[in-house]
Amino acid sequence: MENRNKVELHKISKVFLNGDSCEAAIEEVSLSVKENEFLVLLGPGECGKSVLLNIVAGLMEATSGEVYINGELCGGIHPEVGMVFQELGVLPWLTVRDNVALPEKFRGMSKKDRYAHGQEFIDLVGLHGFEKYYPHQLSGGMKQRVGIARAYASDSDILLMDEPFGKLDAQTRYSMQDEILKIWNQNKKTVIFVTNNIEEAVYLGDRIILFTAAPMSVRRIYDLKDLPRPRNYTDEKFLQIRGEINRHMDLVIQ
Numbered sequence: 001m002e003n004r005n006k007v008e009l010h011k012i013s014k015v016f017l018n019g020d021s022c023e024a025a026i027e028e029v030s031l032s033v034k035e036n037e038f039l040v041l042l043g044p045g046e047c048g049k050s051v052l053l054n055i056v057a058g059l060m061e062a063t064s065g066e067v068y069i070n071g072e073l074c075g076g077i078h079p080e081v082g083m084v085f086q087e088l089g090v091l092p093w094l095t096v097r098d099n100v101a102l103p104e105k106f107r108g109m110s111k112k113d114r115y116a117h118g119q120e121f122i123d124l125v126g127l128h129g130f131e132k133y134y135p136h137q138l139s140g141g142m143k144q145r146v147g148i149a150r151a152y153a154s155d156s157d158i159l160l161m162d163e164p165f166g167k168l169d170a171q172t173r174y175s176m177q178d179e180i181l182k183i184w185n186q187n188k189k190t191v192i193f194v195t196n197n198i199e200e201a202v203y204l205g206d207r208i209i210l211f212t213a214a215p216m217s218v219r220r221i222y223d224l225k226d227l228p229r230p231r232n233y234t235d236e237k238f239l240q241i242r243g244e245i246n247r248h249m250d251l252v253i254q
């Protein structure tokens, strides 16, 4: 089943009402994501990436268009979809292990079982020893890892990540990129990863979808499955693809 479409968006449009006027945020975006694919959505700031991801997550309604998950029309929050948010990904009043175990708590799993289940993912993101820490005791990168561990620990096969490394310093960002690829390699899921950073997109993606600025629409699709992993920022081929996307990205920023 490696090749079936896990997620499909069909002509998604979103219009916001602003007082008397309408603002088109997304215009007829269609795309599909294969099972276990690492898909990157790349676009300039405020082009509508978070709105689109929220629609896929079922947290926001599209004005028109459909979302299909596992080939079935999806009308809201889907149990197979987990999300790592751009901001406020962790709850400050909960410890690392309680944050990670939160989805299992909602599902009614006992404390003992959900801590045991969550531990595997806390270890996976390198937070062993920090289980009883609160978010304010952690660095920005560690907090993001808590969000990733929670999304991974939940039963979701599909992981939506909204610029999860956007607020991190460059060095932490690079190590988090390696971290997320390591986790994805060990435990494959279908990933939709949003970024406005071309280099990050080329480093991570099996495929990149480049969007135009508002109203957001698909500009180009880059298939990078043949670009070997682990990738290197200074490889000739890497720089060539990066340069090509850069030229097209320049065109979409007004």
Ligand SMILES: Nc1ncnc2c1ncn2[C@@H]1O[C@H](COP(=O)(O)OP(=O)(O)OP(=O)(O)O)[C@@H](O)[C@H]1O
Pocket (backbone or CB within 6 Å): 016, 017, 025, 043, 044, 045, 046, 047, 048, 049, 050, 051, 052, 086, 163, 196, 214
């Ligand atoms: N709930 C809302 N009501 C009205 N307008 C909204 C709402 N949410 C988003 N928008 C508008 O939609 C546009 C796209 O916003 P969005 O947050 O999706 O951008 P983005 O691509 O995620 O940007 P960034 O890279 O800065 O995170 C913006 O112009 C924003 O003002």
Ligand SMILES: [Mg+2]
Pocket (backbone or CB within 6 Å): 049, 050, 051, 086, 162, 163
């Ligand atoms: Mg956003």
